[in-house]
Amino acid sequence: MRTLTRYILRRHAGPFIFAVIGTTVLLLLDQVSKRFERLIGKDLDWTVIAEVFIYSIPFILAQTLPMAVLIAVLYVFSRMEGDFEITAIKASGIPLPRVMAPLLVCAVILAGGMTWFNNTILPQSNHHLQVLLRGIGRKTPTFNLREHTINEVLPSYVYVHPGMIDREESVVHDVAIYDERNGQESRSIYATRGKMGFSEEGEDLYFDLEDGVVQVRMNERPHAFRRIAFEQMLLKIPDVANGLERDTAAIRGDREMNIADMRAEADLGAQMADAARSESLVYAQAITRMLLDFEQPLADAPISGTGARPAGRTRPPESEIVDWREDIPDPERGRDVDFSDRRDGFPPTRETRAPAEIAPEAQESPYPPSGGAAAPDSTTQVAESAARRFYSAFDAATQFQSYAEREVTGLRRINQYWVEIHKKGTIPAACIVFVLLGAPIAVRFPRGGIALVVGVSLGIFGAYYVSLIGGERLADRLWISPLWAMWAPNVLFGAAGLVALARSTKVMR
Known part of the structure; x- marks a missing residue:
């Protein structure tokens, strides 16, 4: 039996290594074709380009090993x-x-090694690859800009929306530039044509714009703005380095995290969903009590989580009602109307308090950003504070919809990260499934040759990965659990392999 075991393993070693190399090279060439446009014209050293493809290999290997x-x-x-x-x-x-x-x-054994690989090496390589690609994308902005898309040139401050790009001349047509560098005002620049270039030091970016307008909006007075037309304008954006910079402190995506990090992110989603459900319940109870006890003035009810009974909401006395229409001038006077001190577009009344006047404990988030458990009274305070703004059924419906959207956002966050957690074990387990499925098919059709290998492999690969992608989409939509979404393909294909194995055994007998 040992001789047979060694013979079987020896016969599989060569084809397995050849299949790993072949499929990896094919997928790597596919990555080269996709990223070729992003790498050309960047004046990159050959070591940087080689680094891009080296960091792409771990991600490709995670897919090609089960194929092999x-x-x-x-x-x-x-x-x-x-x-x-x-x-x-x-x-x-x-x-x-x-x-x-x-x-x-x-x-x-291979599945166990791949699971360790997917949890330790793969997240790090994916993170280094994304950091490198972001640095390459910022190196020469003209080659990174996409037409009819808002492109971030200076993170969080300057955005460019080009209509058409002439990459050879570094010229953009029908361009819109959104400049948020000045904290007091926001500028929107529209030009029919603009040429991009760097300073001699390669750190400052210049736009030579033609035939356009500048719209300036003051942040303190959002209802008013200035409009300035120009024939030619030189816009300087400093500190946009043309060199390759790697932002290692960038936020990691789900495929750049290990299982422990993703579990922590999923826990934050659970806290978000729990807080939304708790606030919705307290809000419903507070509104119910207010409707049943509407004689007591609202000001008598404390905003606290001590369990005190909140009072109902009554209309204020006529002497306290402020007629905001008196602030609107006669159109013949030409006086400007300033709504900057009015919240949510509604005129201020004596019942409306500015955010600075609200008690600090009432402004706290119902769930802490650090991931700790939400305080029991914090949720009650926020929900009862929202109930105090209740005027009509429409207000309540809007508030309940907001709670429902927050709960769905939290649940989707949970599913998003748990899908990736299960995926780290699902794809390695496919190695076992493919052995169960491949051997009976090959024995059943012994003279298929290369055509059998290529045809069956492509068919099984396609069906398997389509099942994985479909399960991921269903989990993202909260239709099925991440566990079944990721493991159902292995269960189905594994069951098919066992059935094929049983039938081939009967035929051989």
């Missing part, structure tokens, strides 16, 4: 059955499952 297992199993078992080796092994009293046993053990 299926290709090797299909090829070897098809050849062995074609050479009547499987028949001879069966005649000696050794069943097909025993022949597959060494491969299943190796597949289990």
